[in-house]
Amino acid sequence: MVLQKRLDYGFNGYQVPATPRATRSARRRGAIRKRVDDNSMGAFDLLATIAGKLLLEGESSPASSHTSKDQCAGTKENCLDGDKPLKVEPCDQGSCDRRIPVSDHISQGPNQSSCSKESPVHQNESSVMTTSNCSERFASDILVSGKCKNETGSFTSKIEAGSSGCREAGEFKLDGEVKTLIKDETNKSAKVLIGTGPGMCGLEDPVVWEGEPPALVSSDSSTKVPMYVDHIPQRSFPTSRDDVKVVSRDDDENSSGCTHPVTSIKYSRPAPSRIGDRRIRKILASKYWKVAPKLKDDIHSNSYRDQKPNYHNRKNCYKRQRSQMNIPFKKRKLFDRNAVLNIDEGISREGFFDSRGKGITGDASCSKMQGAAMKSSSLAGQHSSFQSRSSHVKLRIKSFRVPELFIEIPDTATVGSLKKTVMDAVTAVLGGGVCVGVLLQGKKVRDDNKTLQQTGISQDNQLDSLGFTLEPNPSQTPPPLCSGDSPRMLPCNVLQPLTRYPSGPTSEASPEPHTASLGNFIESDHDSAPSPTDMSAEKSTTDSKALVAVPDMSVEALAVVPGHRKSKRFDIGQRRIRRPFSVAEVEALVQAVEKLGTGRWRDVKLRAFDNAKHRTYVDLKDKWKTLVHTARISPQQRRGEPVPQELLDRVLTAHAYWSQQQAKQQLKQPETCLLV
DNA sequence: TTTAGGG
DNA sequence: CCCTAAA
Numbered sequence: 001m002v003l004q005k006r007l008d009y010g011f012n013g014y015q016v017p018a019t020p021r022a023t024r025s026a027r028r029r030g031a032i033r034k035r036v037d038d039n040s041m042g043a044f045d046l047l048a049t050i051a052g053k054l055l056l057e058g059e060s061s062p063a064s065s066h067t068s069k070d071q072c073a074g075t076k077e078n079c080l081d082g083d084k085p086l087k088v089e090p091c092d093q094g095s096c097d098r099r100i101p102v103s104d105h106i107s108q109g110p111n112q113s114s115c116s117k118e119s120p121v122h123q124n125e126s127s128v129m130t131t132s133n134c135s136e137r138f139a140s141d142i143l144v145s146g147k148c149k150n151e152t153g154s155f156t157s158k159i160e161a162g163s164s165g166c167r168e169a170g171e172f173k174l175d176g177e178v179k180t181l182i183k184d185e186t187n188k189s190a191k192v193l194i195g196t197g198p199g200m201c202g203l204e205d206p207v208v209w210e211g212e213p214p215a216l217v218s219s220d221s222s223t224k225v226p227m228y229v230d231h232i233p234q235r236s237f238p239t240s241r242d243d244v245k246v247v248s249r250d251d252d253e254n255s256s257g258c259t260h261p262v263t264s265i266k267y268s269r270p271a272p273s274r275i276g277d278r279r280i281r282k283i284l285a286s287k288y289w290k291v292a293p294k295l296k297d298d299i300h301s302n303s304y305r306d307q308k309p310n311y312h313n314r315k316n317c318y319k320r321q322r323s324q325m326n327i328p329f330k331k332r333k334l335f336d337r338n339a340v341l342n343i344d345e346g347i348s349r350e351g352f353f354d355s356r357g358k359g360i361t362g363d364a365s366c367s368k369m370q371g372a373a374m375k376s377s378s379l380a381g382q383h384s385s386f387q388s389r390s391s392h393v394k395l396r397i398k399s400f401r402v403p404e405l406f407i408e409i410p411d412t413a414t415v416g417s418l419k420k421t422v423m424d425a426v427t428a429v430l431g432g433g434v435c436v437g438v439l440l441q442g443k444k445v446r447d448d449n450k451t452l453q454q455t456g457i458s459q460d461n462q463l464d465s466l467g468f469t470l471e472p473n474p475s476q477t478p479p480p481l482c483s484g485d486s487p488r489m490l491p492c493n494v495l496q497p498l499t500r501y502p503s504g505p506t507s508e509a510s511p512e513p514h515t516a517s518l519g520n521f522i523e524s525d526h527d528s529a530p531s532p533t534d535m536s537a538e539k540s541t542t543d544s545k546a547l548v549a550v551p552d553m554s555v556e557a558l559a560v561v562p563g564h565r566k567s568k569r570f571d572i573g574q575r576r577i578r579r580p581f582s583v584a585e586v587e588a589l590v591q592a593v594e595k596l597g598t599g600r601w602r603d604v605k606l607r608a609f610d611n612a613k614h615r616t617y618v619d620l621k622d623k624w625k626t627l628v629h630t631a632r633i634s635p636q637q638r639r640g641e642p643v644p645q646e647l648l649d650r651v652l653t654a655h656a657y658w659s660q661q662q663a664k665q666q667l668k669q670p671e672t673c674l675l676v
Numbered sequence: 677t678t679t680a681g682g683g
Numbered sequence: 684c685c686c687t688a689a690a
Contacts, residue, residue: 576684602678617678622684625681679690 393452397468436468579614581623586643589620589627590650597658598624627651 409421438445445455581589592608601617601624609615630638631648 578684599679601680618680619684621680677690680688681686682688683684683686 395466438466438468440466576614580640583641583643583647585609585612585615586623586627586647589623590647590654593624593658594650594654597661598655599658599662624651624655628655631655 409418413421440455447455588608589604592604596603596607598621601621604620605615605617609620627643627648628651630643631651635642635645
């Protein structure tokens with residue numbers, strides 16, 4: 001029996017808690033999360049190998065600072081006109097390398113503050129700080145591309161001009177495929193938000209707004225064929241765009257929770273980055289970057305003087321970028337925790353290559369994964385000229401496609417903040433754990449251990465068909481082969497983006513400005529949000545279609561992986577996004593506690609937050625704890641959204657009441673038990 | 677799984 | 684919010 005006594009408590013009526021549940025059969029809590037970090041990955045070998053042999057025409061990818069600078073300038077000039085809605089802001093002239101231009105821009109937006117603050121913080125945390133050129137570059141590129149797209153026709157030409165300069169610099173370039181992109185846009189319901197001006201169209205490609213809750217699925221992005229600035233015959237692989245679907249966890253869902261005024265970025269990649277929590281409302285379509293990094297034979301050697309410095313810079317950049325990322329706290333945290341290191345290192349040297357390699361544990365896994373996660377990019381590898389020495393293969397990668405990114409940003413955000421957001425997203429992707437995939441004649445080369453010779457990559461005729469892809473971190477989608485848990489994956493996880501849904505369970509919640517936009521998503525709160533897995537699957541499927549070359553694998557991989565993937569990788573180590581309780585939620589909580597008392601959090605949850613999946617009874621309990629604390633401290637000491645004093649008073653009253661009750665009950669309990 | 681608390 | 688010991 002359960003004894004419930006009705007107390008006279010003034011409130012609606014408190015009830016004595018039912019008999020302690022303690023009696024319930026105890027369950028084993030067993031789940032232990034273990035986090036495994038696995039460094040060992042062989043996958044990367046292949047890349048490394050290639051990288052080692054790649055010769056970059058230009059300079060090393062890291063591009064010397066000056067080059068980068070040039071590039072920026074070039075881009076700017078060429079691509080941007082002042083009038084265009086989006087301007088690419090090149091970094092300040094010389095300073096490009098040093099600072100992230102974006103940040104500068106950002107200043108305008110509310111975000112800025114956060115950014116600035118954060119960055120330092122991160123730095124401290126990570127201990128790594130540096131300016132990065134990279135970020136800037138990316139940003140600029142991206143912007144440019146977007147712009148380019150708008151302009152389309154003209155665009156191309158412009159770019160080229162610019163690009164030429166850029167290239168030399170060895171920087172990344174974007175290509176825009178106008179046509180394709182446009183199409184995509186069409187397909188997508190999305191609208192470009194970013195640009196305000198009519199001219200904004202360019203944005204479209206880059207940024208797509210999705211009407212739907214971002215969390216879920218991005219529409220399949222159509223494949224796009226990247227154009228290469230180079231003019232080189234573009235082989236376009238119709239790679240599918242990676243659509244990334246953001247997976248959101250239930251928990252993450254509510255956007256309302258998002259407090260970040262600024263923007264949150266989600267990584268499109270399903271991958272496990274722990275980093276991201278953010279969910280995105282707006283999507284940036286992935287863009288293609290062009291990377292014109294040039295690698296020298298020796299990775300080590302990249303020590304060409306210039307390069308070397310670059311190397312460092314790059315590394316720094318990445319780190320910094322991370323630090324800067326807007327990514328919500330959680331994300332950052334994740335980053336920090338995880339594996340930042342891994343990735344960074346890789347990148348630093350080789351640029352993308354490394355990073356990926358590192359992240360990826362195994363090639364095979366990667367490829368598979370990639371399918372699942374995103375197919376990311378097609379490689380633009382144009383042609384590689386072929387080896388001068390018998391033993392070396394020269395490859396020139398003209399562009400990389402960036403995985404699709406989802407970005408959430410308030411309409412009120414400034415262009416500068418948008419830029420930054422995009423940059424951060426890109427950075428996150430890169431830094432987070434992009435994997436490099438190698439395609440040969442459209443097929444993925446899975447075996448990392450094979451030599452170029454063995455794979456045929458070194459053959460002249462093959463070079464043309466050699467492609468590289470940037471893939472989301474596999475970690476998310478562990479290859480079927482790997483046991484789900486396989487430690488390997490973990491490393492990848494780092495990257496895994498967390499997505500956050502904007503929607504707040506109880507609509508009431510969303511305090512944020514975005515809210516309006518988010519409003520649509522509210523439902524997503526309720527878990528309606530598709531699971532990442534699903535998304536990935538779909539996406540992958542789509543992608544696969546799009547991708548001519550690599551289709552099967554990806555599909556398969558997807559198919560296999562999907563189900564499990566999410567849960568595990570995702571969860572592992574992932575910290576839920578912070579979702580401050582809204583006043584309405586607090587009110588509901590208080591009311592429920594008044595009625596049910598403390599100690600019955602499950603009931604409270606069921607009663608008042610049954611539809612708020614992201615609020616667990618533990619959360620409610622914790623919230624109550626904090627409410628009690630908050631109620632006891634002076635208003636000046638309180639932080640966050642102010643809770644009406646009235647509620648706090650109720651909290652104290654109820655808390656006192658139930659505490660007393662509990663005490664009584666304890667005394668009586670023995671009897672009760674007997675009775676029962 | 678749920679509670680209860682510390683971190 | 685997370686993590687965990689206890690129940």
